[in-house]
Amino acid sequence: MAPRKERTGAPHGHVRMSQFEVTATDGAARAGILRTGHGDVLTPAFMPVGTKGTVKSLDPMELRTIGSQIILGNTYHLHFRPGDELIAELGGLHVFSGWDGPILTDSGGFQVFSLKDTLIAVDDDGVTFRSVYDGASERFTPEVAARIQRNLGSDIAMCFDICPPAGVPRAELEDAVRRTSLWAARQREAERAPGQLVFGITQGAADDELRRRSIEELIALDFDGYALGGLAVGEGREEMFAATDWAAPLLPPTHARYFMGIGDAEGILRVIEAGIDLFDCVLPTRTARTGSALTGAGRLNLKNARFARDPRPLEEGCACPACARFSRAYVRHLINQDELLGLRLLSLHNLHFLLELTAGARAAIERGELRPYVAERLSRLASGPQEDPWDN
Numbered sequence: 001m002a003p004r005k006e007r008t009g010a011p012h013g014h015v016r017m018s019q020f021e022v023t024a025t026d027g028a029a030r031a032g033i034l035r036t037g038h039g040d041v042l043t044p045a046f047m048p049v050g051t052k053g054t055v056k057s058l059d060p061m062e063l064r065t066i067g068s069q070i071i072l073g074n075t076y077h078l079h080f081r082p083g084d085e086l087i088a089e090l091g092g093l094h095v096f097s098g099w100d101g102p103i104l105t106d107s108g109g110f111q112v113f114s115l116k117d118t119l120i121a122v123d124d125d126g127v128t129f130r131s132v133y134d135g136a137s138e139r140f141t142p143e144v145a146a147r148i149q150r151n152l153g154s155d156i157a158m159c160f161d162i163c164p165p166a167g168v169p170r171a172e173l174e175d176a177v178r179r180t181s182l183w184a185a186r187q188r189e190a191e192r193a194p195g196q197l198v199f200g201i202t203q204g205a206a207d208d209e210l211r212r213r214s215i216e217e218l219i220a221l222d223f224d225g226y227a228l229g230g231l232a233v234g235e236g237r238e239e240m241f242a243a244t245d246w247a248a249p250l251l252p253p254t255h256a257r258y259f260m261g262i263g264d265a266e267g268i269l270r271v272i273e274a275g276i277d278l279f280d281c282v283l284p285t286r287t288a289r290t291g292s293a294l295t296g297a298g299r300l301n302l303k304n305a306r307f308a309r310d311p312r313p314l315e316e317g318c319a320c321p322a323c324a325r326f327s328r329a330y331v332r333h334l335i336n337q338d339e340l341l342g343l344r345l346l347s348l349h350n351l352h353f354l355l356e357l358t359a360g361a362r363a364a365i366e367r368g369e370l371r372p373y374v375a376e377r378l379s380r381l382a383s384g385p386q387e388d389p390w391d392n
Contacts, residue, residue: 020033026364026370030275044276048072065321071099071103081133107161122162146192150196228258269374
């Protein structure tokens with residue numbers, strides 16, 4: 001179906017296309033299509049994180065092979081190394097990185113505010129901080145975040161926001177909501193790359209009043225999509241899920257919904273049930289670098305001696321490159337000898353696991369069978385080894 005044209009208040013006289021279509025629902029969960037300048041994304045979709053222009057150790061073609069549709073780039077890190085202007089000179093992030101599919105770039109806000117030791121000053125105009133690379137004083141504003149993402153040429157640019165950690169005083173949380181809305185309005189009017197979508201990020205943690213205020217203020221600005229930010233930052237898991245359950249339906253049903261920073265199997269399934277379409281996390285590749293594999297029955301620590309003579313694949317029935325050719329014993333050998341192939345194989349497996357989990361959820365939504373799908377997957381996780389459980 002061709003996208004429907006809608007008259008909007010988009011900046012610079014831009015006529016925005018309807019970029020998201022819900023194709024099936026099951027309860028609050030949705031299957032959909034997100035249209036971007038570099039192709040369609042079938043949702044729900046997990047987005048591998050390529051912080052510095054690469055998903056660590058993996059080739060873009062490998063990402064395609066295991067089912068990746070869209071990846072992330074990091075505005076903060078790419079601005080400093082190698083520089084967004086250099087990337088623009090060389091054709092933009094798609095050309096520079098060799099990934100021809102959709103790319104979402106974050107705004108740099110999370111990095112600026114999570115690296116507390118580098119923060120110098122925050123005011124209504126923006127943030128002054130020290131670069132994590134050389135300690136030089138730098139300043140980010142909504143306009144700077146927009147310019148960097150314009151240079152990168154991403155398909156989806158995120159608004160510059162303030163993401164407080166869990167447990168901050170309410171006055172600080174309220175100020176974060178106020179400034180996030182203020183900055184979103186300014187970035188909404190900034191110049192963007194051709195065809196670039198801009199998503200607003202709602203804040204407010206699990207505070208009912210502040211989250212609702214943030215959502216209302218950002219919806220009024222009419223973005224191309226909306227994110228739930230400020231969750232999965234240290235609050236309790238059930239508090240996070242409860243907030244997602246009531247906050248996600250407040251986002252426009254006609255727009256893509258993005259939960260920022262969740263990547264464990266239970267978390268993905270729970271936010272899909274709440275009506276979330278997109279999610280990302282460094283968990284699968286970071287876990288791989290610790291020598292652990294994600295499986296339907298829980299996490300396997302391949303450094304454990306019990307795998308030394310184990311001829312089985314990481315997971316029976318898995319079609320990823322690691323499971324298709326290699327044994328647990330061999331992968332364990334590679335990990336214990338610090339061989340790069342071991343980290344690559346685990347990264348491919350862990351990403352494939354989450355991508356297949358998400359694709360299975362989409363298929364279940366289309367059949368109207370999401371509830372039994374989730375119940376079966378969570379039951380397997382609960383009964384499995386659960387080694388080194390992820391602490392959100």
